[in-house]
Amino acid sequence: MAETLRGFIIYLLLSVVAISCSTSSEPAPGPFSGPNPWPEIRHERIETLLPEAMERAGTEAWAVLCRSNNNDPLARHVGCENAVAPAVFLFQLQDGELFSIVFTPPGEAEALRDIALHDSIAVVSRSPGALVEAADYINRRVRGNLALNYSETNELADGLSYSQYTRFTDMLMQTVKNRIVSSEELVYEWLSVKTPAEVEILRKAAELTSKWQYEVYDMVVPGETTDRDVAGFLETKMAEAGVTDAWSPDQNPNVNSGPDRGHAHPTDKVISPGDVIQIDFGIRVYDTWVSDIQRFAYVLAPGETEAPEEIQRYWSTARDGNRMVLEVMQPGITGIEADRVQRDWMDENGSMNVMWNTGHPVGYVAHDIGPSLGGAQQGRDPHPTAFRELRAGNVFAYDGFYMWEIEGGTKTISVEEMVVITDNGAEYLTEPQNELILIRSD
Structure with missing residues (x-):
């Protein structure tokens, strides 16, 4: 005692x-008391480093599936940290140019427009939902490798649950499924610098x-x-x-x-x-x-x-x-x-x-x-x-x-x-x- x-x-x-x-x-104000610089830095990283990372990884498209309560560990890096209903954040590289599109229900659409991080916001109804609309887009538009967040060696690139993976890939055509790859190399190339x-x-x-x-x-x-x-x-x-x-x-x-x-x-x-x-x-x-x-x-x-x-x-x-x-x-x-x-x-x-x-x-x-x-x-x-x-x-x-x-x-x-x-x-x-x-x- x-x-x-x-x-x-x-x-x-x-x-x-x-x-x-x-x-x-x-x-006295501390060194970290000012405005958070993350929004600007995140935008710079997506705009300048992500295209190079996708090229190094040999990836045409990268889909990040987001949701509430048990979100992907990379959510803040791609702008879906506030997801409530399921959404898909898709990055596509064509001729060295990066294009991003978000498939989201109406509830989060305005907030995503406000942060102005992505090229396009596709507002979809809750039924059939964002995953269905994203899968349809990928089936029609993606011809190269599609990266998804699963990995045995990189925890931060392993955010896709088994149920998310099976549900989403069941919506993809077999020719697209054949080109699915782990995002671990892409994420390594992007976040390591x-x-x-x-x-x-x-x-x-x-x-x-x-x-x-x-x-x-x-x-x-x-x-x-x-x-x-x-x-x-x-x-x-x-x-x-x-x-x-x-x-x-x-x-x-x-x-x-x-x-x-x-x-x-x-x-x-x-x-x-x-x-x-x-x-x-x-x-x-x-x-x-x-x-x-x-x-x-x-x-x-x-x-x-x-x-x-x-x-x-x-x-x-x-x-x-x-x-x-x-x-x-x-x-x-x-x-x-x-x-x-x-x-x-x-x-x-x-x-x-x-x-x-x-x-x-x-x-x-x-x-x-x-x-x-x-x-x-x-x-x-x-x-x-x-x-x-x-x-x-x-x-x-x-x-x-x-x-x-x-x-x-x-x-x-x-x-x-x-x-x-x-x-x-x-x-x-x-x-x-x-x-x-x-x-x-x-």
Whole structure:
């Protein structure tokens, strides 16, 4: 009971500090307090990037079936996030020109005209309905491959339910059915590249994510502060700034001052001298783009002025591995080649095998679409995207690793930074962590 009360008091104190640090009589507007730029960016992405993606994927047409309550995960990307009755959003590429038509009941037609995202709005009666009208159009007008949202390897391209698929394809002629393909390649080509405007938003999100982690480390009191207290501080910062979680709120932030817990929730473990603390934290801004950054600290024992030699070596090795991967990331290299640089460096320096990939795309979700920076680790088959080449506009969260044994399990330093691939290589989105943060305990 006393431990619970003490933890609650510390949480309140950290929350008060967070509020006092970020508020005044007139709170300054945050970096994400202005109008949401998503409508304009979405229009640009459809107009400039989708035609190229369809050409690369060898697709003439792409049909996205939308509905209420259990909508397609790509609904916001194509403009059907507000669908109520079933609707079909069809994109057709002819002679390099993209044309979009929406088959929708009257209830949503005016709203779709207002957003002016699509070339044509075909208003259909609820009976026989939008699916019937769209199928009839496709039967008459589409002669090439038709992409639908089903996939075994890409969750965001797998939004079509079995019942939707069977009902819709039953309306198509056999010659059209023969040309149905998964949209996974089209969606990969389209969403894996971010526009310059999106990169700038992700840059600001990364900067804020890192800044708050440094702030909370300044508040830690060894022997009193718990992992959950640290998480509470960061949750308060998010609420004040009007941003939300980059992934499941139960596991964001993941604060871990003991043995490795993987992707897990913070606990009531008290942070103690000798602990290496990991914070894995991300925010969602404008309800669209997410960050993913990790920062590490060591709690000095009484009388210590620096981390023990071994801890410093583990940190330096992980940091240097991160920098070595940065040097090889450039357009044309594959994800598995980047991961192999990390694995060779870990082997050379005596790290235990780390099961996680070196990195992953990040943008619309924490584990986004794009090349996987993995596949070279032991005991895990490469994901197909590990063999894909990096391209300018890809954004990654990626780690430098070192794992060793401690009492109760293992501990992993995973120096996670965010980068964007440019024509000339890779560029950090925020100042990387160069030194292990030291927390005094006396």
